[in-house]
Amino acid sequence: MSSVTWKPYVWPNLCRATFEEFQEIEALWGVSLPEDYKKVAAMYQGCTPHPNGITVLDGTTGVGILLTVSTNSTMPEESVQWAYDFLREHIPPGLYPFARNIGSNYFCFDYRQTPRNPRIVFIFPEGEGEDAILFVADNFTRFLDSLKD
Template identity: 30%
Template sequence: MSIVWEGANQPVTLQMLKDMEVKLGIRFPKDFVECVIQNHGGHPFPDVFDFGNHKGAVFGRLLSLDTNEFESVQRIYEASSDELPDGVVPFALDPAGNLICFDYVHGKQSDPVVVFLYHEFALTRDDFEDLTETDRGGLTYDEFLREEAIRPICGSFSELLSMLHEGDGEE
């Protein structure tokens, strides 16, 4: 099934994308770059995917690469930076405000995996510091977030797109 992108912003230049990579200290994967240049800010259809025990997750929209947009990669990253482990960069939202992110767990210049960040389980660093050692389970902040708030979706952006299907109410 092919994907139709609705509500996308005007295409961005490769230079704008490169500037974003420099600001974030990462390299976006090629498959994401090819899609986001034309479709940033857009909503895919179909838009439902399943991962792990989570059935019916919704790919809300790609974050914009335009830093003037409210829902841009940079603004969401900066607003969420105190709740993101090192190397986790949001690129999309679901309708409930959870983040679909790249996880550069193997290095910021490597190809990232795709993860889902449940915002209601993501503690700030200050909140984490307030936990007792027992509640922390001997974990560092990044380890705690990866265990409590982040779930793997798939190995690549292309794989995520291939997982999209129509939801029960849309068929």
């Protein structure tokens, strides 16, 4: 993995996610989250990465926050479950958010074609159909490796 550093955003200090919290999300969504994601999110949920730039289509956007897994967040709108509830009627089944950009668009795991190793896609909630879903990386590790200044 690349040398990404993380700065707390939701809480003033790092707040670890528990094994049980990941299990709860996996049960609600009916998926197994990638192990590389769980390792990072367990330590850095609710944090912003540096570097945070990533190429999407022909441009660059910034990864604003790694959404929280914990339900005790002081900012519930920054949680994976809140984002999923917000997006689910606008996106196809099989897409699950894990990060937000510096605006209000989301990076999601795409389980539609690869249920054991989901790809990473970028979602424009205002978009229509597949045109609103842009490929970003083959997996979570490659997503982190793609971050740049």
